[in-house]
Each structure stands twice: as C-alpha cells, then as structure tokens.
Amino acid sequence: MQVYKFGGASVSSAERVSNVADILEQCGEEELVIVISAMGKTTNALEKVAESFFAGKKDTALQLFEEIKQQHITIAKYLLVTHYLACEVRLKDFFTEVEWMLHDQPVREYDYYYDQVVSVGELLSTCIVSFYLNERGIVNEWIDVRDVFRTDDNFRDANIDWEYTQRKMNENILPVLKNKKWVVTQGFIGATDENESTTLGREGSDYSAAIFANMLNAKGLTIWKDVKNVMNADPKEIPDAVPIESLSYNEVIEMAYYGAQVIHPKTIKPLQNKNIPLYVKCFLDAELPGTTIHDQISKNLPPIIVIKHNQVMMELKTRDFSFVGDTHAYQIYQWFNEHSLRPTLTQNGAISLTLAFDNWKDKIARFSSAAAELFDVHLTPGLTLTTIRHYDNESLKKYIMDKEILVRQQTLKNIRALHR
Numbered sequence: 486m487q488v489y490k491f492g493g494a495s496v497s498s499a500e501r502v503s504n505v506a507d508i509l510e511q512c513g514e515e516e517l518v519i520v521i522s523a524m525g526k527t528t529n530a531l532e533k534v535a536e537s538f539f540a541g542k543k544d545t546a547l548q549l550f551e552e553i554k555q556q557h558i559t560i561a562k563y564l565l566v567t568h569y570l571a572c573e574v575r576l577k578d579f580f581t582e583v584e585w586m587l588h589d590q591p592v593r594e595y596d597y598y599y600d601q602v603v604s605v606g607e608l609l610s611t612c613i614v615s616f617y618l619n620e621r622g623i624v625n626e627w628i629d630v631r632d633v634f635r636t637d638d639n640f641r642d643a644n645i646d647w648e649y650t651q652r653k654m655n656e657n658i659l660p661v662l663k664n665k666k667w668v669v670t671q672g673f674i675g676a677t678d679e680n681e682s683t684t685l686g687r688e689g690s691d692y693s694a695a696i697f698a699n700m701l702n703a704k705g706l707t708i709w710k711d712v713k714n715v716m717n718a719d720p721k722e723i724p725d726a727v728p729i730e731s732l733s734y735n736e737v738i739e740m741a742y743y744g745a746q747v748i749h750p751k752t753i754k755p756l757q758n759k760n761i762p763l764y765v766k767c768f769l770d771a772e773l774p775g776t777t778i779h780d781q782i783s784k785n786l787p788p789i790i791v792i793k794h795n796q797v798m799m800e801l802k803t804r805d806f807s808f809v810g811d812t813h814a815y816q817i818y819q820w821f822n823e824h825s826l827r828p829t830l831t832q833n834g835a836i837s838l839t840l841a842f843d844n845w846k847d848k849i850a851r852f853s854s855a856a857a858e859l860f861d862v863h864l865t866p867g868l869t870l871t872t873i874r875h876y877d878n879e880s881l882k883k884y885i886m887d888k889e890i891l892v893r894q895q896t897l898k899n900i901r902a903l904h905r
C-alpha cells in the first residue's frame with residue numbers, strides 16, 4: 486500500500502492533470518491512496534472570497550467565487566467527454582453550498598467561514614481528477630475525506646481525532662482498496678462531529694497524506710512537487726540552492742519547524758512513528774530519484790537556509806519590574822493556546838520577552854489586547870527571519886552579516902536572525 490500526494494502545482498491546469506494521470510498509469514502500484522490539494526492557487530483565491538464575505542462585501546465575494554467556478558468548469562470541459570455531465574452535477578453541488586452561505590450574513594467567527602469556503606478547493610480538484618482518471622480507465626473511487634477525518638472545531642488549524650479517524654479509515658478506505666480500486670481524496674480538510682468543514686492549516690495536505698500513510702500502514706509516502714529534490718534552500722529565494730538526496734526525519738522536522746516551505750511541519754511525526762519513508766519526487770520528470778526522507782542519519786549536509794518574510798516582532802515588558810520567567814511564562818503559553826498562535830522565535834530578557842510571529846493580523850491583535858493587561862506591548866511588522874542550520878563562515882557572511890539585525894540567536898548548529 487502506498488500513498489501519493491499531489492500538491493496544487495501538479496494539478497494547476499488541464500495539461501498538469503493529464504500529466505498526473507500519465508504518472509499514475511506508469512507507477513505500477515497495486516494499492517494506492519491519492520491525496521490531492523486544490524488546483525494551483527485556488528486556496529489563495531478562496532481566502533479572498535472568505536475575506537470579502539466577512540467584510541460584508543457580498544457582491545465582491547460572489548464575483549470572486551464566480552471566477553473560481555469558471556476556472557474549474559473550463560478545466561473539467563477540457564479534460565472530460567463521457568464523464569463531463571456527471572462531473573458538472575457534482576461540481577455544481579459544491580458551488581451551491583458555498584453560494585448559499587455567501588448570500589447569508591456572517592454571524593459566527595471568521596475562522597469558521599474561512600473553513601467552509603476554503604475547503605471547497607480540494608473538493609473541486611479531487612472531483613475533476615477522479616472523473617478524469619476513471620475516464621482514462623484508471624479505476625478509482627472518490628472519497629469525501631470529511632467522512633473520514635474527524636477533527637475538533639479549532640477552525641483553520643483543526644486537530645485530528647485519531648481514534649475516530651482510524652476507525653473510519655478501516656471502515657471507509659480499506660474496503661475500497663481491497664476491492665482493487667484506488668482511492669482519490671482531499672488533503673488539507675476534515676470535519677467536526679457536527680459535519681462542519683475544517684482545515685488543518687495552510688499547506689496541510691502533506692500532513693493529511695502522512696495521516697493516511699500512518700493509519701493504513703503504508704510502505705511509503707510520495708509527495709509529488711515541481712522541484713527535483715528537497716534543496717538546502719527554497720530555489721525561488723536562493724537560485725544557487727543545491728539538491729539533497731537523503732535526509733533524516735530529524736533534519737526535515739527541524740527544517741519545517743523553522744519554516745522551510747517544502748514539507749508541512751506536522752508531516753514527519755506520523756511517518757517517523759511507523760518508520761514509513763517519505764519520497765519527494767518531481768512530477769515534471771517522474772524518472773528522477775528525488776529525495777528520500779527516512780530514519781537514517783543525514784551526512785555531509787550543506788548549510789540549510791530558511792527565510793521567512795512578513796514577520797511581526799512583539800516585545801512584552803512587565804510594568805512592575807517583575808521577572809517574566811517567574812510569574813508570566815505560564816500565562817503567556819496559555820495565551821498562545823487560546824489564540825492558536827505559535828511564535829516563530831522567542832527570546833527571554835529579565836523583565837521582557839521578545840516574540841516573532843507570522844503576520845496573522847487578527848490573532849496578533851487579540852493576543853496583544855490580552856497581553857496589554859499585564860505588559861507594555863510593542864509591535865514591529867515587516868521583518869524577515871533567517872535561520873541557517875549547519876552554518877559556516879561563508880553562509881553567515883552571505884545571509885546574515887550584512888543585515889540590520891533586531892534579534893540574533895546562535896547555538897553550535899543553528900543561527901537565527903530577525904532582521905529588516
């Protein structure tokens with residue numbers, strides 16, 4: 486049993502979907518679960534729909550959603566002949582669900598609406614791909630992952646109910662595989678016990694695929710990307726990044742934790758727990774070996790550079806000169822939980838604490854007003870956080886030294902700098 490995950494870039498156009506079918510036709514797998522993300526940048530586009538709706542701009546929301554509808558209809562029309570009408574019926578059901586909501590007034594919190602709107606991206610993409618594969622004779626069954634992945638109602642960053650999900654995995658997925666059919670399903674989304682859609686955090690499809698691999702005891706998980714390998718930096722950021730052929734789970738979990746946007750940070754644990762190898766392969770050339778991530782120690786690694794833009798620095802200072810560590814640490818970590826906000830960097834002083842966050846405006850505003858009861862709060866937006874693992878003099882000079890640094894942390898293995 487294998488799990489394949491195809492990200493947005495691999496299904497961003499009719500040609501790319503057809504390329505995915507070519508890969509599947511030639512892969513020779515017997516039992517396969519295929520986890521797919523929303524097409525191209527659909528999730529970003531759906532985020533704009535949710536934002537407009539919540540801001541009371543109903544017409545803009547509907548108009549933006551209309552564009553997304555037309556893009557999917559166009560791709561389905563291009564790909565499908567005999568299965569087109571059946572596919573169109575399904576797509577229209579998904580469209581209608583969202584449109585009904587967009588005609589209402591928002592009465593619940595933003596994150597709830599975000600998930601109801603944004604989750605449709607994966608439903609649309611998998612619907613089209615599944616019909617297309619069947620039309621090409623690649624027999625598969627489309628599964629609504631919301632009938633399998635039970636989560637809590639922490640919208641936008643929902644947590645999996647492992648016991649329930651494992652049971653549903655056995656009831657809903659195993660029989661399909663035993664029936665000699667491949668499964669086509671969605672990454673990134675789940676549902677609460679009240680059947681409300683949830684999402685697992687941006688780029689969460691890798692995590693979904695790892696959960697499938699874990700619960701089905703897969704022999705491997707292959708994530709198909711537009712890059713030939715995992716590299717020592719994002720090649721879009723650093724054009725002379727070098728490929729890495731083999732990495733340990735440990736190394737990748739560290740890279741992802743520091744913000745490398747190549748594998749979702751939560752992906753590794755479900756795989757490591759069952760010693761399931763992760764292969765990152767290139768959908769543009771399936772013959773290339775790609776990168777293997779497994780339990781073997783990574784040797785001779787180059788400096789690994791992770792650059793995170795759009796960071797907000799938050800300085801908290803106690804007003805009465807009490808030590809932060811003594812009295813406030815517990816409270817601050819409670820706020821992190823309450824506001825589902827994780828710092829990308831923390832630095833303790835005697836009576837102050839410096840934090841950095843991704844720029845989640847609403848959450849930071851809520852966190853700041855809670856913190857303002859105890860601290861003077863100062864925010865500095867528009868910063869970049871650069872981390873280098875296995876740094877050397879050359880990489881330090883190239884990526885850190887010439888910056889205007891606000892916070893710097895250094896250990897034997899890592900250097901991190903928050904800078905302008």
Ligand SMILES: Nc1ncnc2c1ncn2[C@@H]1O[C@H](COP(=O)(O)OP(=O)(O)O)[C@@H](O)[C@H]1O
Nearest residue numbers: 492493494495710712715716718719721746747
């Ligand atoms: N260390 C890295 N190695 C390779 N690619 C990286 C790395 N860090 C970031 N990336 C980026 O990840 C992209 C592929 O991931 P992503 O866009 O999430 O694909 P998908 O949407 O198909 O899942 C690449 O195009 C590359 O720019």
Ligand SMILES: N[C@@H](CC(=O)OP(=O)(O)O)C(=O)O
Nearest residue numbers: 492493522528687688689690
């Ligand atoms: N579509 C979601 C989930 C995801 O993982 O996408 P991708 O595999 O394209 O990174 C997102 O864009 O966040």
